[in-house]
Amino acid sequence: MKLILKTTILIIVAISLIACEKDIVPQIELPQADVTLPTNESTAEVQFTANTNWTATITGTWCTISPTNGKGDATITVSAGNNYSSQSRTATLKIVSKDLVKEVVITQNYAQLSTSSLELSFPKTASTSQLVITSNTKWIIEMPLTLTWASIATMSGEGNASVNIAVPENTSGPARSSFITIKYANESKVITITQARSTNTLPTVPQISSPAANATNVATLTNFAWTASNDADGDNITYTLSYTKDNVNWKDSVVTSTSVYMPRHLDENTTYRWKVTANDGFEGVSTPIYTFTTGIKKGLAEKEYQLVLEATEPGSGRKAAEIIFIGDGYTAADYQEGGKFNLEVAEGINEIFNVEPLKTYKNNFRIYKVGSYSVQSGVSQSDKSIVINTVFSSSFNGGSSISSNYDKVFEYCKVIPGVTDESLTNKLVILLLNQDRYAGTTYMWTDGKALAMTPVVRTNTSGSLYKNVLIHEAIGHGLGGLADEYITNQGQTINTIAISEFNQWSSLGFFANVDLVSNLTNIKWKHFVGVDGYSRVGAYEGAYGFTYGVWRAENTSCMINNILYFSAPSREAMVKRILSRANKYYTLESFIANDVEKAPSAAAAAFYTKGFNSVTFKPLGAPVLKY
Structure with missing residues (x-):
């Protein structure tokens, strides 16, 4: 009976214990959510507290854990091999107790190593150089057996280090070169080591060309020139131009060419001393010191402006219609007195004021030019x-x-006093391109600013030369805000996209020479229709790139075939802009009274009737409209 009673009690206690176990709410506390392992074979410990049984698993096959189960507080060891891949790898450690899951992200970095340099150059004398290694892994340095003339203090390590490499004096004669290899993980880096030769042949002494010794009246934008040096060892030679006006403060310019143009003016009527040193990378030889004396200031320096034409009849506040000439593809020589850029600006100004209405309104213009030196000639x-x-x-x-x-063009223009981002809206900038190629593009902004890119075309047919491109692009588009009258979409009617663009720009005061209506009673230039002297004015279908649905004022003009003549509404648009920028008033009566050329000149007419070939003529591109 007592045995039965004891057994019964034991069963009751066991059942109670099991019941209590089931009633425990599992808890696991992890002090960390992630663990990072180094790139080399390594282990890490994950410690946690628990109040009941748990199991552990890990995703990924590159690492293992131990133990995988237990009860209560524990430490799990994560083990990983070397990570020699090109990227980090991750796995997730999961610790589970009943419905409770806790996770730890395990990351192992990949092997990385960089050096402060891939090339170490030593002089011919005994010297030491330091190579800085930045790494997160073990590394080892290997030297080829043939590298007997260098020594390395530290040949292996782990992580960051500074390695000293020493070489003795080179007494063998020629330059010598070798390499060392730094190996890490499955990768390697090769570092080239060179040492200068023990002997060197000096380059020959240059001979000066200009300015000549004791030369006088030398241009303030001086061209220093000399003959090339020869080097028996085949070394690359650099030249140092040195000059001074007080024999104390020398200014140096290092170049590989045999000439240097000064980008800034030297002082006027001043005596200078100068010399040239040729250096082969080891030693240098210098010319004797020569002297020259400058004359008066001439030419156009880099980022220097000059007033070329002053308005003789400016408006109130000395306002004027302003044009700025600037160039691209012109080298320093082109900005000397009588240089290519200066001559082509002068030619362009002459052509501009040979065309009406600019010829009549010339006294309202102020023209500048700005120096902008290019390294190479051409575009x-x-x-x-x-x-x-x-x-x-x-x-x-x-x-x-x-x-x-x-x-950048506009930034250069700002060297002119009073030229700002705001004032540029009332200026025409002409960018001359030093390239003999027929083309032309004008950027037109809604605020009135314009940049006319004008190549200096020489070898082309009549109507496609520098003056024609200049007048069409700079004066037609840039100053007048005119539309092209070319037909580039033969047989097509103007589409809705083109109509929308046209109307938007017309509402801003552009495109006075073209309209979308043909009724002479409400066309843009109706005030010229039937007026004495304006018999040419009508409605001629075909303009703005389309054959149908758009009309121009006259049968021919600069905007359709580049002749040096503008239609009546084109001339009027230009005069309005000229007077507005000169702070003067416009009236139609005054315009008609001063409108002296109401038809193409004999020369222009002859070009159109005899020299113009509509089949071979290539229209210039439409202006680029900027909002």
């Missing part, structure tokens, strides 16, 4: 894979399209 032609290093990165892009860094 890039991306459509021909030609790249030229120029100050404004201008490029011919195919057809008549041209692009340039217009923001």
Whole structure:
């Protein structure tokens, strides 16, 4: 009986214990949510507290854990091999107790190593150089058996280190070169080691070309030139131009060419001393010191402006219609007195004021030019894979399209007193391109600012030369805000997209020479219809690139075939802008009274009737409209 009673009591206690166990709410506390392992074979411990049984698993096959189950507080060891891959790897450790799951993210970094340099150059004398290694793994340095002339203090390590490499004096004669290899994980880096030769042959002494010894009246934008040096060892030679006006403060310019143009003016009527040193990378030889004396200031320096034409009849506040000439693809020589840029600006100004209405209103203009030196002569032609290093990165892009860094162009223009971002809205900037290629593009902004990119075309047919492109792009588009009258979409009616663009720009005061209506009683230029002397004015269908649905004022003008003549509404639009920028009033009566050329000149007419070939003529591209 007692045995039965004891057994019964034991069963009751066991059942109670099991019941209590089931009633325990599992708790697991992890002090960390992630663990990072180094790239090499390593282990890490994850400690946690628990109040009941638990099991542990881990995703990923690159690491293992131990133990995988237990009861109460514990420490799990995570083990991983070397990570020699090119990226980090991760796995998730899960600790589970009943419905409670806790996770720890395990990350192992990948092996990385970089060096402060991949090339170490030593002089011919005994010296030591330091190579800085930045790494998160073990590494070892290997040297080829042939590298007997260098020693390395530290050949292996782990993590970051500074390694000293020493070489003795090179007494063997020629330069010597070798390498060392730094190995880590499954990767390696090769470091080249060179030491200068023990002997060197000096380059020959350059001979000066200009300015000549004791020369006088030398240009203030001086061109220093000398003959090339020869080097028996075949070394690359650099030249140091040194000059001074007081024999104390020398200014140096290091170049690889045999000439240097001063980008800034030297002082007028001043005696200077100068010399040239040729250096082969080891030693240098210098010319004797020569003297020259400058004359009066001439030419156009880099980022220097000059007033070329002053308005003789400015408006109130001395306001005037202002034009700024600037160039791309012109080198320093082109800005000397009588240089190419200066001559082509003068030619352009002459052509501008040979055309009406600018000829009549010339006294309202103020014209500047700005120096902008390019490294190379000419202009890039991306459509021909030609790249030229120029100050404004201008490029011919195919057809008549041209692009340039217009923001930089405008920055150069700001060297002119009073020229700001705001005042540029009332100025025409003409960017002359030193390239004999027929093309032209004008950027027109809604606020009135304009940049006319004008190549200096020489070898082309009549009507497609520098003066024609200049007048069409700079004066027609840039000053007048005129639309093209070309027909480039033969047989097509103007579409809705073009109509929308046209109307938007017309509402801002542009495109006075073209209209979308043909009724002479309400066309834009109706005030010229039937007026004495304006018999040419009517409605001629075909303009703005389309054959139908758009009309021009006269049968021919600069905006349709580049002749040096503008239609009546084109001339009027220009005069309105000229007077507005000169702070003067416009009246139709005054315009008609001063409108002296109401038809093409004999020369222009002869070009159109005899020299113009509508089949071979290539229209210039439409202006680029900027909002």
